[in-house]
Amino acid sequence: MPVAGLKGRALIVITTHLHADFDCVASMAAAAKLYPGAVAVFPGSQEKNVRDFLVQSEFPLHHHRLKGFDFKQVKTVVVVDAASLARLGAFGGLAGKAGVEFHVYDHHPSAQSDIPAARAVTLERGSTTTIMMEILRERNIAITPLEATLFALGIYEDTGSLTFASTRPEDFEAAAWLLRQGADLNVVSDYMSRELSAEQVDALNSLLKNIEVRQIAGQTVAMASASVERYIGDVASLATKIMDIENLNALVTLMGMEGRIHMVARSRVKEVNAGTLAENMGGGGHATAASATIKEMTMAQAAAKVWEAYSIAVERQATAGEIMIERVITVKSKDMVEEAEKLMTRYDINNMPVMEGEKVAGLITRQIVEKAIHHGMARHTAGEFMINEFETVNPGSPAHVLEEIILNRRQKQAPVVDGKSGKLVGIISRGMLLNKLYGDMLKNQPKTGAWTHRVAPSTRDVSKLMEDRLPPVVMRAIHVITDLANKNGCTAHMAGGFVRDLLLRIPNTDLDIVIEGDGMDFARKLAERIHGRARTHEKFKTAVVVSPEGMKIDVATARIEYYTHPAALPTVEMSAIRQDLYRRDFSINAMAIRLNGPKPNALLDFFGGQADIKEKLVRVLHNLSFVEDPTRAFRAVRFESRYGFTIGKQTLSLLRHAVSHQLFNRLSGSRLFAELKAILNERRPSASIKRMRELGLIKFIHHSLSFTAESERLMEAADDVLAWHDLAFPRKPAKAWFVRLMALFEELPDEEVLRLKETFPTARSVMDEVVENRLFAAGVIAEIVRKGEPSPSRTHYLLAHVSDEALLYLAAKAQDTRVMNCVIKYLGELKNVKPLVTGDDLIKSGHTPSARMGALLRDIFAAQLDGKIKTREEAMRMGGG
Numbered sequence: 001m002p003v004a005g006l007k008g009r010a011l012i013v014i015t016t017h018l019h020a021d022f023d024c025v026a027s028m029a030a031a032a033k034l035y036p037g038a039v040a041v042f043p044g045s046q047e048k049n050v051r052d053f054l055v056q057s058e059f060p061l062h063h064h065r066l067k068g069f070d071f072k073q074v075k076t077v078v079v080v081d082a083a084s085l086a087r088l089g090a091f092g093g094l095a096g097k098a099g100v101e102f103h104v105y106d107h108h109p110s111a112q113s114d115i116p117a118a119r120a121v122t123l124e125r126g127s128t129t130t131i132m133m134e135i136l137r138e139r140n141i142a143i144t145p146l147e148a149t150l151f152a153l154g155i156y157e158d159t160g161s162l163t164f165a166s167t168r169p170e171d172f173e174a175a176a177w178l179l180r181q182g183a184d185l186n187v188v189s190d191y192m193s194r195e196l197s198a199e200q201v202d203a204l205n206s207l208l209k210n211i212e213v214r215q216i217a218g219q220t221v222a223m224a225s226a227s228v229e230r231y232i233g234d235v236a237s238l239a240t241k242i243m244d245i246e247n248l249n250a251l252v253t254l255m256g257m258e259g260r261i262h263m264v265a266r267s268r269v270k271e272v273n274a275g276t277l278a279e280n281m282g283g284g285g286h287a288t289a290a291s292a293t294i295k296e297m298t299m300a301q302a303a304a305k306v307w308e309a310y311s312i313a314v315e316r317q318a319t320a321g322e323i324m325i326e327r328v329i330t331v332k333s334k335d336m337v338e339e340a341e342k343l344m345t346r347y348d349i350n351n352m353p354v355m356e357g358e359k360v361a362g363l364i365t366r367q368i369v370e371k372a373i374h375h376g377m378a379r380h381t382a383g384e385f386m387i388n389e390f391e392t393v394n395p396g397s398p399a400h401v402l403e404e405i406i407l408n409r410r411q412k413q414a415p416v417v418d419g420k421s422g423k424l425v426g427i428i429s430r431g432m433l434l435n436k437l438y439g440d441m442l443k444n445q446p447k448t449g450a451w452t453h454r455v456a457p458s459t460r461d462v463s464k465l466m467e468d469r470l471p472p473v474v475m476r477a478i479h480v481i482t483d484l485a486n487k488n489g490c491t492a493h494m495a496g497g498f499v500r501d502l503l504l505r506i507p508n509t510d511l512d513i514v515i516e517g518d519g520m521d522f523a524r525k526l527a528e529r530i531h532g533r534a535r536t537h538e539k540f541k542t543a544v545v546v547s548p549e550g551m552k553i554d555v556a557t558a559r560i561e562y563y564t565h566p567a568a569l570p571t572v573e574m575s576a577i578r579q580d581l582y583r584r585d586f587s588i589n590a591m592a593i594r595l596n597g598p599k600p601n602a603l604l605d606f607f608g609g610q611a612d613i614k615e616k617l618v619r620v621l622h623n624l625s626f627v628e629d630p631t632r633a634f635r636a637v638r639f640e641s642r643y644g645f646t647i648g649k650q651t652l653s654l655l656r657h658a659v660s661h662q663l664f665n666r667l668s669g670s671r672l673f674a675e676l677k678a679i680l681n682e683r684r685p686s687a688s689i690k691r692m693r694e695l696g697l698i699k700f701i702h703h704s705l706s707f708t709a710e711s712e713r714l715m716e717a718a719d720d721v722l723a724w725h726d727l728a729f730p731r732k733p734a735k736a737w738f739v740r741l742m743a744l745f746e747e748l749p750d751e752e753v754l755r756l757k758e759t760f761p762t763a764r765s766v767m768d769e770v771v772e773n774r775l776f777a778a779g780v781i782a783e784i785v786r787k788g789e790p791s792p793s794r795t796h797y798l799l800a801h802v803s804d805e806a807l808l809y810l811a812a813k814a815q816d817t818r819v820m821n822c823v824i825k826y827l828g829e830l831k832n833v834k835p836l837v838t839g840d841d842l843i844k845s846g847h848t849p850s851a852r853m854g855a856l857l858r859d860i861f862a863a864q865l866d867g868k869i870k871t872r873e874e875a876m877r878m879g880g881g
Contacts, residue, residue, distance in 0.1 A: 021158070130174040133178065148183035231257050326425065332356070341373060495577075499592060514557075541557035590609055670761075672701070836874075845879065
């Protein structure tokens with residue numbers, strides 16, 4: 001609501017950029033709470049949705065009209081959501097005035113600011129409103145539900161309802177806090193999804209008719225222009241809709257209205273910076289969203305300048321040296337065709353160079369090889385059939401050259417050779433090039449099945465995520481690993497589950513390091529560096545380094561695994577990180593963070609793992625995944641349950657195929673039992689067991705196992721008592737998997753459990769213990785049901801000779817509070833009671849060692865447990881001493 005006259009007052013003014021959206025207005029309203037008595041003044045217009053909200057909600061934003069405003073009274077200008085004087089309209093003219101200072105709050109810390117700020121709070125956030133919320137919370141400033149709703153609108157608009165890549169964890173935290181303060185999500189949803197007006201629909205159609213798409217430095221960019229007679233609000237939403245309709249990654253819209261051209265820039269790829277585009281047109285913003293108002297230009301002039309701005313805003317092209325893989329699978333020209341076929345099958349590739357010495361003589365494809373074999377020419381040389389008309393590139397060749405060779409000339413791959421010597425230094429495939437040039441577009445496409453090819457990775461810097469999420473002890477270890485890799489001339493990566501859990505914001509301190517180089521040598525040097533110890537496994541080129549503090553660091557040599565037959569253990573060979581990740585089980589586990597090199601702390605995602613985390617999918621990397629390693633089926637079930645994910649449609653089909661072909665019968669008992677233990681070690685694994693039953697996997701544990709309702713009840717009861725035990729005895733954890741195993745096997749007769757010793761020969765003693773614990777539990781339950789809750793001494797007598805796991809199984813199985821009370825009392829009070837007297841004490845008092853003396857000791861201890869005697873003197877008197 002406008003405020004009355006301001007004459008004679010030294011003013012603090014709160015303002016923003018010329019086209020105020022919800023983030024601007026919400027930040028202004030928050031700033032008003034930080035600067036009591038300040039006056040809000042809009043330097044330009046507000047978007048239509050914003051105006052509607054302020055009017056319909058009667059939000060108490062006290063603001064003054066720009067017309068007639070006395071700038072001479074201003075002493076402090078508080079700027080929110082802007083970093084450029086040009087975007088402040090008339091308030092930009094106050095810069096440099098004596099006695100006037102600027103305070104800036106903005107979420108674009110990387111923007112080039114020309115505002116002479118006496119105070120600046122610029123943080124990497126998805127919205128400026130988030131920064132303001134952090135300050136309000138820190139100062140314990142209360143807000144109303146209506147204010148919370150406006151603030152939520154500011155955050156949701158600038159983060160795309162918390163889905164934009166620029167969204168930070170702090171945005172989620174601020175939104176959650178606002179919900180607790182009463183923010184109305186119904187209102188937020190309403191304003192985030194307003195229907196277009198008739199004028200906006202007409203403008204949208206005009207823009208769609210006037211789209212021009214160009215390729216600039218390997219990036220597909222677009223511009224749409226239109227003119228309308230009357231002013232239309234919220235033109236930014238039209239840009240977003242056009243990007244969705246046309247599947248664009250970068251777009252500029254130019255809308256001519258009332259003698260001006262309103263420019264909106266949007267980008268979904270890091271290679272095109274929308275903020276830079278807008279800055280070159282006299283506006284501003286950030287990398288994904290920006291705007292500008294263009295005056296004194298025709299539409300044709302503005303369009304020409306936009307294309308010039310695009311050439312500045314688009315990052316330089318990647319080079320062949322940045323895209324290629326360095327370790328290349330090759331065949332010699334004199335090698336037989338059958339050898340080429342073996343290499344292609346072993347390493348899952350469809351093309352490779354044919355070598356003469358260190359130089360490329362030609363290229364050969366799987367199609368050529370298979371046809372040659374079909375015609376009985378398996379023993380002919382690869383050189384006889386190779387493609388000898390081909391193009392090569394050098395490491396400095398730009399991406400557009402590769403595009404011409406691979407896409408336009410349809411050459412399957414481009415060998416990268418040293419410009420001077422002509423030696424082969426790397427290879428680039430069609431998939432690698434496409435992913436580098438169009439990866440951000442490709443990753444938005446739906447995935448219907450397993451990835452069957454390896455491509456160049458989607459990358460992003462995760463330095464800040466690591467700093468924010470990893471504890472100091474882990475970061476120190478990472479710094480040591482990085483330094484050691486640099487000094488030894490190798491490349492180190494963090495990989496696998498550690499990376500997955502980092503992206504999921506789940507604590508995980510077990511580092512999984514992959515070395516492009518000699519992993520065994522690196523592990524030994526790392527152990528020496530941290531004064532730890534290393535256990536190496538030369539066959540698999542892996543090692544485990546344990547620090548003095550007990551931190552476990554797995555170290556592996558980057559490798560390819562291939563399987564000699566289904567369910568075999570892998571054969572291991574050296575390879576680059578791409579192939580190493582390709583051997584992993586699922587896309588969510590096939591990501592790495594490169595710790596050193598030209599772009600340290602870069603996340604490498606070749607197979608869509610980030611997208612699958614976002615879509616909550618468990619997906620294998622290729623269609624023979626379960627054939628090569630059937631244990632992956634059990635891991636798929638485990639991850640599905642642990643993270644609340646879903647097994648992908650194609651992956652599920654492949655899994656059912658593996659079940660129908662009985663591939664799991666080929667697994668060794670030790671591997672199968674290890675997967676079962678892993679599932680039973682998960683928190684509340686009943687869902688996983690039921691999923692195993694649904695998929696037919698449970699029958700490979702035992703043919704008649706079905707996980708009955710009683711087994712499920714017992715499993716859930718076991719989970720409850722295990723949770724109690726963890727809370728009561730945090731330093732003495734029980735073997736959770738074993739308690740749950742007894743619950744799982746509840747439906748099997750003793751003889752069938754004992755027969756499982758043949759299936760799981762490494763777990764023979766486990767099966768014996770399962771049967772023994774059953775007999776124990778049945779006896780205790782029967783006695784307590786018959787005689788009632790026993791005395792402390794009887795409780796100790798009944799329970800002292802078995803493991804904690806047997807006691808927890810007993811408590812879960814009994815369904816009787818008296819039994820549970822006994823277990824609690826024994827573990828909490830009786831287990832660690834020391835006898836007041838010993839056999840030596842009685843011998844010294846004159847007793848002769850005998851069965852009678854043993855019985856006397858037991859009687860004394862029973863009296864002690866039952867509280868009948870409390871001192872050593874009383875115990876000695878009872879012993880006749």
